[in-house]
Amino acid sequence: MSGTALVVHGLSKSFAGVMAVRDAGFSLERGRITAFLGENGAGKTTTIKMVLGFLRKDSGKVELRTRTLGYVPEQPAFFSWIKGGELLDCTLRLHGIPHERRRERIATLCERLSLDPALLERRITSYSQGNRKKFSYLQSLLVSPDLFIVDEPFTALDPTSIMDARRLFRELAEGGAAVFLSTHLISEVEKVYDDVVIISAGEVVLRKRREDLGPWADLETLFLSSVRSPSLRG
């Protein structure tokens, strides 16, 4: 399973004259997990939101070469009046998944994510932060995404769920999806990444495959040296 799932060229965005992302470019390969690293305010979320179409780009190009896209935001927010099951039903309808396959698919994923299926009968806003994050994973995974984008994948998750999430990312990649994990929690993503893209002050300063980094490389050192000396651009 190879090929490119996403190509981003020269992406730029400014807010009220302040440049948030400047000329960002990278691509995501199917079957690989890409860690998207940056400090707080480096432009990670802005880049992701432009890729997803939630923000307009000032310039640049986003080429999506996928059929289905999954997205888990850092802090998922939901309509206050909707129950979990109803939102999942809407998601499945939108993707034309037949009614008879819906229940089975939801049950499998609930088990996979250790999410109590009884929660789906309740309004999502009554869930704990952790369960909201798991629910967001569940909703995104329902559509079997070719490209799975997660903003701060480990926020609000307990240690067991973090381990489950890492396993899940690997399974998705082995199934041929491109997985894009935007985070500043380097220690967690280090256990699972294949490629790394580092963004600093709105500029992509490094793009590397893990195998090109050599066995000596640890992600934290690489990150710190990249954000301090942008000349390491890959």
Next chain:
Amino acid sequence: MLDRPRRKVTFRLAWLRLRRSPAAWAAAAAFPAFVLFLWIKESYGTALRSFLFLLPHSFLFLSQDMIGDEVREGRLENVLFLGNGFKDYLFGKNAVLVLTGIVYGFGLFIPLWVTGLVTHRSGWGDLPGLAVALLAGVYYVILGGLLSYYLKGGSNVLALIVVQAAAFMGLLFSAAHRGGFLDLLSAGNFPGFVAKLEFLALAAILPNIVVAGRFRSYALWTAGLAALVLFVQWIKVRRLELKRP
């Protein structure tokens, strides 16, 4: 134009939101209760006229908190609304609310009207009044939707009602002058450019006024305004970005 699955999902979400809104239920129940009260206390004719005059406001209540909070609180940053999905959903809500208002309006009008037909107190001549009332309602949904991009919670509806109350006070003050605007309104005749302009401004903030038989020719003005506000809303939604404050 929305594709079929997106249309279905937009309809389902907008409808669920309405179904779970206590304010919408309260408004939906209070209106027929008020009309029934007028029927019992006053007369069938008063009840029917009041129904047609007030029906547009039930559309206005539907537009309460239609857009802004969903955008500001990040609820649209969801796999359901990727790409331009959130824009289609927001714009599509206009259609769902208009349709809901029309079904609600017809649902109340038909028994009221048929009762009048049977007892010879209503006739086919009331139907244009209904059409204009529905048109004014459509305008309210679109205007309320546009206002909700800027105003939080249900304050889009409140702001419009406050403006209407201010206009009403202005009308009352005008009654102090002989030949004031209130006199022109009761005569249904607006000599001169300024008087016509004043009426058009009044009809823009209180479109219910065109339901009155002598003003029905101004329904075209309401339709034009609805189209204009819809166009402004369309531009607004096309340029919309999901930014959390």
